[in-house]
Amino acid sequence: MATTGTDLSRMREMNQLSIVWALRGNPPSTVTELAGRTGLSRPAVDVLVQALVTDGWAAVEEPGAKSVVGRPARRYRFRADAGHALGIDIGVHKILVMLSDLEGNLVRTVRRPADPEADPAARLATVDETVDELLAAAGMTESDIWGLTVGVTGPVDASGRTSLFTPLPGWSTADPAGHLAGRFRCPIQVENDCKLAAVAERWKGVAQDADDIVYLLAGIRTGAGLILDGTLRRGHGGAAGEIGALKAVRWLDAPGHLAACPGVPASARPGEAAAWVFQAAREGNREAKTAVRRYTRDLAVGVAALVLALDPEIVVLGGGFSRSADIILDPLHRELTKHCLRLPELRTSTLGDESVALGGLRLALDDIDDRMLSAELAAPRAPRG
Amino acid sequence: MATTGTDLSRMREMNQLSIVWALRGNPPSTVTELAGRTGLSRPAVDVLVQALVTDGWAAVEEPGAKSVVGRPARRYRFRADAGHALGIDIGVHKILVMLSDLEGNLVRTVRRPADPEADPAARLATVDETVDELLAAAGMTESDIWGLTVGVTGPVDASGRTSLFTPLPGWSTADPAGHLAGRFRCPIQVENDCKLAAVAERWKGVAQDADDIVYLLAGIRTGAGLILDGTLRRGHGGAAGEIGALKAVRWLDAPGHLAACPGVPASARPGEAAAWVFQAAREGNREAKTAVRRYTRDLAVGVAALVLALDPEIVVLGGGFSRSADIILDPLHRELTKHCLRLPELRTSTLGDESVALGGLRLALDDIDDRMLSAELAAPRAPRG
DNA sequence: CTGGATATCGCTGGGCAGTTTACTAATTCC
DNA sequence: GGAATTAGTAAACTGCCCAGCGATATCCAG
Numbered sequence: 053m054a055t056t057g058t059d060l061s062r063m064r065e066m067n068q069l070s071i072v073w074a075l076r077g078n079p080p081s082t083v084t085e086l087a088g089r090t091g092l093s094r095p096a097v098d099v100l101v102q103a104l105v106t107d108g109w110a111a112v113e114e115p116g117a118k119s120v121v122g123r124p125a126r127r128y129r130f131r132a133d134a135g136h137a138l139g140i141d142i143g144v145h146k147i148l149v150m151l152s153d154l155e156g157n158l159v160r161t162v163r164r165p166a167d168p169e170a171d172p173a174a175r176l177a178t179v180d181e182t183v184d185e186l187l188a189a190a191g192m193t194e195s196d197i198w199g200l201t202v203g204v205t206g207p208v209d210a211s212g213r214t215s216l217f218t219p220l221p222g223w224s225t226a227d228p229a230g231h232l233a234g235r236f237r238c239p240i241q242v243e244n245d246c247k248l249a250a251v252a253e254r255w256k257g258v259a260q261d262a263d264d265i266v267y268l269l270a271g272i273r274t275g276a277g278l279i280l281d282g283t284l285r286r287g288h289g290g291a292a293g294e295i296g297a298l299k300a301v302r303w304l305d306a307p308g309h310l311a312a313c314p315g316v317p318a319s320a321r322p323g324e325a326a327a328w329v330f331q332a333a334r335e336g337n338r339e340a341k342t343a344v345r346r347y348t349r350d351l352a353v354g355v356a357a358l359v360l361a362l363d364p365e366i367v368v369l370g371g372g373f374s375r376s377a378d379i380i381l382d383p384l385h386r387e388l389t390k391h392c393l394r395l396p397e398l399r400t401s402t403l404g405d406e407s408v409a410l411g412g413l414r415l416a417l418d419d420i421d422d423r424m425l426s427a428e429l430a431a432p433r434a435p436r437g
Numbered sequence: 438m439a440t441t442g443t444d445l446s447r448m449r450e451m452n453q454l455s456i457v458w459a460l461r462g463n464p465p466s467t468v469t470e471l472a473g474r475t476g477l478s479r480p481a482v483d484v485l486v487q488a489l490v491t492d493g494w495a496a497v498e499e500p501g502a503k504s505v506v507g508r509p510a511r512r513y514r515f516r517a518d519a520g521h522a523l524g525i526d527i528g529v530h531k532i533l534v535m536l537s538d539l540e541g542n543l544v545r546t547v548r549r550p551a552d553p554e555a556d557p558a559a560r561l562a563t564v565d566e567t568v569d570e571l572l573a574a575a576g577m578t579e580s581d582i583w584g585l586t587v588g589v590t591g592p593v594d595a596s597g598r599t600s601l602f603t604p605l606p607g608w609s610t611a612d613p614a615g616h617l618a619g620r621f622r623c624p625i626q627v628e629n630d631c632k633l634a635a636v637a638e639r640w641k642g643v644a645q646d647a648d649d650i651v652y653l654l655a656g657i658r659t660g661a662g663l664i665l666d667g668t669l670r671r672g673h674g675g676a677a678g679e680i681g682a683l684k685a686v687r688w689l690d691a692p693g694h695l696a697a698c699p700g701v702p703a704s705a706r707p708g709e710a711a712a713w714v715f716q717a718a719r720e721g722n723r724e725a726k727t728a729v730r731r732y733t734r735d736l737a738v739g740v741a742a743l744v745l746a747l748d749p750e751i752v753v754l755g756g757g758f759s760r761s762a763d764i765i766l767d768p769l770h771r772e773l774t775k776h777c778l779r780l781p782e783l784r785t786s787t788l789g790d791e792s793v794a795l796g797g798l799r800l801a802l803d804d805i806d807d808r809m810l811s812a813e814l815a816a817p818r819a820p821r822g
Numbered sequence: 823c824t825g826g827a828t829a830t831c832g833c834t835g836g837g838c839a840g841t842t843t844a845c846t847a848a849t850t851c852c
Numbered sequence: 853g854g855a856a857t858t859a860g861t862a863a864a865c866t867g868c869c870c871a872g873c874g875a876t877a878t879c880c881a882g
Contacts, residue, residue, distance in 0.1 A: 057455050057477035059869060060838050063448050067840085070442050084859075092442035096840050098860075122858025123848040207778070216778050264673045278746075280665060287748025288649045289779045295745045297778050300685035300738060353685060360680045361663075361746045363592075363672025393592070393601050393682050394674045444840060445867050452869090469830075478870050483831080507829025508877040 139412030172226035201412035212242035248411030250277030271372035330376035352387030370401035467510035524797030557611035586797035597627035633796030635662030656757035698728035737772030755786035
């Protein structure tokens with residue numbers, strides 16, 4: 053930890069930054085309020101915030117005759133619309149793109165269906181179309197986007213590829229980052245979908261209060277994303293959370309218990325079959341209940357392995373099957389009790405299928421913050437990848 | 438992240454701190470060298486380092502006629518002996534206490550045998566005697582110790598107890614922190630032995646270059662300690678790494694394969710039996726080799742679970758059996774290849790049975806740094822727990 | 823033994839950032 | 853309309869770092 057020395061100019065930069073942090077996420081603030089939040093004196097805040105205004109980071113709101121005594125104060129707000137971020141979920145069945153401003157306020161969402169059998173080129177073409185539609189609807193161009201994250205299935209290596217494995221056909225050689233770099237000059241991240249969903253749960257989901265989270269994707273696929281000490285755990289090769297690959301953990305076969313349940317309509321697609329079984333179990337069907345019990349039993353081994361390895365505060369149940377959490381949660385809890393030393397809290401995701409794109413947004417915003425705000429504070433401008 | 442504003446005095450403090458970091462771990466340095474390391478100007482460093490001298494953090498070394506041209510420079514050194522730290526390993530068979538200065542230089546080590554069957558009171562009495570002997574030999578008193586860490590077996594909760602389980606008889610209700618707080622007024626930490634060993638491997642062992650480490654304690658007991666992103670991973674309830682509790686992971690039974698090997702002398706104690714088997718396997722004994730293969734097969738399941746969950750850079754093989762790494766490493770590597778997606782590097786610990794106390798030292802020193810150096814820089818004084 | 827080369831030491835003036843203090847401006851309450 | 857309250861602004865003040873200069877100490881060549 054080679055701390056480097058500081059001089060006056062750096063100090064001013066830091067104070068300007070501290071004002072940005074005090075402005076962001078708060079309603080338009082007066083100089084006095086900012087002075088209170090930052091610990092700086094009023095004159096100092098005044099000078100700094102005016103510099104932020106001329107730089108384009110902040111905007112003045114003239115006082116709107118508030119019902120307070122004393123002279124009404126000018127209010128300053130962070131110009132969250134100075135830049136925007138994209139979260140792109142490249143799923144098996146859908147492409148979902150979300151647009152937010154610098155404060156993370158959602159501006160627009162566009163969703164398109166995707167053919168599960170589509171090859172990478174076709175899938176990326178759909179991504180392009182979806183992005184086109186969203187940008188057009190929002191009245192923006194590529195240069196308005198300061199950062200974006202792509203969520204894909206399978207572990208993502210340092211180059212943004214999913215070389216180890218992925219359920220998307222042909223995707224192990226696809227290069228989504230390279231493809232998008234042709235359009236976007238901003239930093240582009242590619243990340244595993246479970247990891248992004250975990251990030252989303254901590255940002256806007258049911259795990260906002262926790263620093264140590266195991267996110268469980270329970271659906272036709274089974275996977276996990278880890279947040280430790282409040283930051284996403286990627287793993288040295290990007291493959292953290294892939295406990296399902298262990299043979300003793302039967303995550304690959306687990307959903308098969310549901311599909312193999314007697315009575316499932318022969319015409320049902322995988323997702324429908326599971327939904328049928330959960331509904332049947334809800335209605336008391338004995339065989340369905342057995343299938344669910346077998347499923348959760350297999351699911352629990354992997355969760356227990358993660359819980360024992362990491363001792364998290366919360367396990368979040370997400371993915372398509374989390375809609376049937378009322379059926380899954382109890383047997384899962386019982387199974388985990390058998391395996392674990394210390395049982396973490398079990399919560400059910402409420403973000404639905406937007407969690408991956410949301411987590412992508414958060415990661416893109418974090419990256420923007422790292423580049424724009426921590427280093428130096430120039431005029432607002434899209435960072436270059 | 439509510440960054441707080443900064444003023445001149447804080448800036449000076451930060452610069453003084455950066456000089457402390459530039460002094461520590463380096464040979465006595467000239468003002469010019471410090472200026473180069475910190476990026477500050479020579480006059481600034483001069484003033485700050487002189488303040489450090491009057492505060493007692495630094496000492497002047499008059500120039501010793503060096504073979505350089507030009508006027509010989511005064512050299513300043515960090516007064517690492519201003520305070521000291523203790524690392525205490527409360528093991529099943531031994532009590533080991535290590536003393537270091539603020540730079541982590543070992544000053545003295547004292548070891549005493551412990552009765553495996555001793556109750557907590559007797560064990561803590563042995564700890565007291567060992568500490569007494571060490572302090573007397575070093576010519577110090579309790580007030581010279583600024584921080585200490587106790588290593589024990591079993592997961593440690595927030596209060597410093599091992600309430601979940603521990604192989605030390607009666608220890609689940611023992612309170613080593615409370616006991617030592619009667620003597621020492623400095624901060625006292627209690628931590629799991631595997632976790633401390635992991636810290637030691639990153640500090641002075643074979644994993645100094647890695648940020649993501651799984652430490653495997655392979656001995657009569659089996660356990661693990663995790664370092665992620667360069668910091669010890671404790672877990673929300675202090676039970677991270679306890680993957681051995683999973684039934685599918687046969688860590689409890691694994692060493693039994695060695696003890697049960699045909700041909701082991703009936704009189705051998707557990708540790709001796711394992712050593713006998715490893716030696717026999719080395720000499721080509723077929724049954725011993727089978728026992729070792731069975732042992733590593735069981736061991737590998739748990740390691741694979743940790744590797745798949747965390748995707749570390751390095752797995753360090755430590756514990757008593759690591760002396761026979763030549764026999765274990767190959768079959769372990771083969772088994773891991775079967776289970777894992779991406780195989781981390783496998784290394785063997787070289788720290789021996791001092792790793793727990795060493796890791797305790799590192800944790801105590803980190804705590805001292807956090808309290809003394811990051812916050813404010815008063816005159817050197819032992820922090821209060 | 824002496825003078826030059828070299829690098830540190832110690833000092834001084836300049837600039838900058840934030841604080842304190844004081845004063846003026848704008849609004850509400852009575 | 854005046855008192856009370858709060859915001860905006862300007863000045864003086866303090867503290868810190870930096871650039872630059874002369875003084876100092878040592879080595880080395882002749």
